[in-house]
Amino acid sequence: MRNPPVNSLSLEFLTELLISLEKLENDKTFHGIIITSDCPGIFSAGLDLTEMCGRDPEHYAEYWKAVQEMWLRFYLSNLVVIAAINGVSPAGGCLLSLTCDYRVLANNPKYAIGLNETLLGIVAPFWFKDTLVNTIGHRSAERALQLGLLFPPAEALRVGVVDQVVPEDQVQSTARLVMAQWLDIPDHARQLTKTLMRKPTADRLLTERDADIQNFVRFICKDSIQKSLHAYLEKLKQKKG
Numbered sequence: 125m126r127n128p129p130v131n132s133l134s135l136e137f138l139t140e141l142l143i144s145l146e147k148l149e150n151d152k153t154f155h156g157i158i159i160t161s162d163c164p165g166i167f168s169a170g171l172d173l174t175e176m177c178g179r180d181p182e183h184y185a186e187y188w189k190a191v192q193e194m195w196l197r198f199y200l201s202n203l204v205v206i207a208a209i210n211g212v213s214p215a216g217g218c219l220l221s222l223t224c225d226y227r228v229l230a231n232n233p234k235y236a237i238g239l240n241e242t243l244l245g246i247v248a249p250f251w252f253k254d255t256l257v258n259t260i261g262h263r264s265a266e267r268a269l270q271l272g273l274l275f276p277p278a279e280a281l282r283v284g285v286v287d288q289v290v291p292e293d294q295v296q297s298t299a300r301l302v303m304a305q306w307l308d309i310p311d312h313a314r315q316l317t318k319t320l321m322r323k324p325t326a327d328r329l330l331t332e333r334d335a336d337i338q339n340f341v342r343f344i345c346k347d348s349i350q351k352s353l354h355a356y357l358e359k360l361k362q363k364k365g
């Protein structure tokens with residue numbers, strides 16, 4: 125991912141990601157992809173706050189549809205998808221990594237990962253929650269979501285948000301080793317098993333997709349939510365000054 129400075133998942137960047145995924149899926153010489161970051165120290169800052177702040181309802185609806193599409197397409201991809209997490213990964217950045225089949229995280233205490241939405245005064249939607257529950261179990265997910273926990277590497281491994289923590293200079297090579305293991309499995313059997321495991325979760329969003337967009341638009345348009353997002357963005361900007 126190369127969307128400096130922080131790989132935020134803007135509408136444009138999400139569209140590019142989806143086009144790239146589609147191209148790779150349509151090229152039958154590809155069997156797997158490794159998602160990693162070109163922004164030093166940052167895997168992805170998550171959803172782009174500027175897409176959710178000070179815009180009109182039509183824009184929010186279009187943006188949310190693209191976020192849903194990213195989740196659905198990566199979560200259900202027939203390719204083996206591995207995240208080589210070489211930086212901090214809050215909220216939507218964590219969600220993107222949770223769509224992958226395997227997560228390798230660099231062992232740097234700054235590289236926290238988690239669904240921290242509540243800390244911003246926003247609520248992780250049910251399909252964010254379902255993805256986390258499927259990964260770490262109900263009790264750990266409930267605690268992590270309510271408290272908006274961002275896990276440093278050792279904790280992330282202990283709770284199961286990531287599958288492996290390795291020295292920073294070994295993240296890419298480890299992801300490639302893991303890819304080789306996953307590609308050794310007969311493709312059709314692996315793909316059908318992935319579908320079996322993930323389809324019920326994806327189907328829930330597919331059947332409630334429009335309602336979920338409407339919920340998001342209603343929620344994000346609230347004055348109180350706009351005020352918190354605006355204040356949060358300002359705080360991020362003032363950090364430098």
Ligand SMILES: CCCCC/C=C/CCC/C=C/CC(=O)SCCNC(=O)CCNC(=O)[C@H](O)C(C)(C)COP(=O)(O)OP(=O)(O)OC[C@H]1O[C@@H](n2cnc3c(N)ncnc32)[C@H](O)[C@@H]1OP(=O)(O)O
Nearest residue numbers: 132169170171172173174215216246247339340343360361
């Ligand atoms: C009940 C029914 C509910 C229905 C549905 C409701 C749903 C709402 C759910 C919405 C879900 C949202 C999930 C998300 O992903 S929200 C985004 C969460 N992300 C974060 O909290 C991360 C924020 N960023 C940071 O913490 C830091 O930027 C950092 C990633 C740790 C990097 O730090 P650093 O290297 O120091 O860089 P800066 O902080 O100086 O940032 C540089 C630059 O980038 C801007 N920026 C940072 N993050 C974002 C972002 N997520 N979106 C847009 N822009 C971002 C930052 O403002 C700086 O900009 P300037 O250079 O212009 O100052």
